[in-house]
Amino acid sequence: MSTPSAKTATSGGKATTKTTTTTVVKTTTTTQQTLAGTRGAGSKVQKPRTTAAGKKVINSHANRELNNNGLMRFSRGRMFHRRALYRINKWKGDQAKLQGDKTKKTAGSIKKRRSPALKKKPVGGDRNGKERFVRSKRLPRYYPTEERPKKFSVKRKKFSSHPRRFRSTLTPGTVVILVAGKHAGKRAVVVKHLSSGLLLVTGPHKLNGVPLRRVNQIYVIGTSTKIDLSAAKLDNLDDKFFKRVRPAKKNAEKDIFDSKKEKSQLSDERRQAQRTTDAVVLNAIKANADSRLLRKYLKSRFQLWNGVLPHKLRF
Template sequence: MTGAEKTGKSPRFYPAEDAKPSKPTYRVRQNPPKIRKSITPGTVLIILAGRFRGKRVVFLKALESGLLLVSGPYKINGVPLRRINQAYVIATSTKIDVSGADVSKIDDAYFGRANDAPKAEGEDEFFEGDAPKPAVVSDQRKADQKAVDDVLLKTIGATEMLEGYLAAHFSLSSSDKPHLMQF
């Protein structure tokens, strides 16, 4: 019984006749994104956007989020271990052996940021402004980068002219027709 039925008074609100009952809400589970067939571990990719656009990198593995784990290697072209969306890369036909690189411990959580830094409050926050914070790379990241790069550099050094290919910057001129090119 509702409150109006108990007291004998008529309710103050009458529901509209055309009101649809609310549907139960539940979470939709998304399927993991599919990686293009042309992108396999060891494939050399060309980055199309972002800070490292035009750089050639080596694909190491697909992460659970659907992003690609790539590395320059850092010593050759300055690209560290990074996650990149596959929409922003071109897969080339060049492949190298990356079976010796242990990237099993690197996942999406590896790239998360820690919120350990205390926030400034009041006047300190105001006068701090938008000053950029110096980016400090952890010793763990440096060690992981070195371990992956050592394996990649051995493989790259064994192949003739591959180091120069990875170091070269990719660009197109006005006369280039990218739809006719084979990468």
């Protein structure tokens, strides 16, 4: 490539013009690159291993090469699916079923019979062709605009059918400490285990004012003090016995300001059950060797003072 450049010089009154041309020569070099294989030019191709009979040796652990940390890439369960062993097991199962049947040799010969998509239907009339091919299954005339949600079957048992488990320290006759509710801090005696998973306890009411009531076992502390209630028979005391009866609803528009909350009163049946249960518990306390000390123990309240650590106490 040439680029002309002109220079003008004035000498006296004459002008002289000089032109110089510079040529630039580009040299192009071509480099030929040879693509080598992944193994390299000098590497040897490994021949597959064969047995004495000439069969190829299959390495079942080819995909289970060790990583840098020395662990296998895939587990045994993952390799079970990668090697498709479940298909072999299924094929073996089908072969075992077909052993008695001599007409069928392989499981691949089993084919499901499908109903034809079209079937012939006779058509009345002289000019209608006498028969016509129609669909064996008609297409639906109505398609829903939205997909219906699938109903999944949830295998969950109702709360009423859940198994009831009680702590081994909360047997009938055990003295417990109530830690929540109206009578928190008081001591009571476990009378019975109910089917709902609750504990039936009583003070007795004559000693410390704790009535016959149901308590969740997470709100009590079991102690090592026990009395013998094996002879007590209290079959009539169950969850239905303690079910609350709701009063009938009144008209809300009438007596809005004059309305007062009515206090629920105990029925005679509930009072009689309290007397009979307390009598059974008091007789068991009386039969105890330390009955006098036990009565004082049930009347006292549970308290904590400064420096007393609850987790180090022995109840």
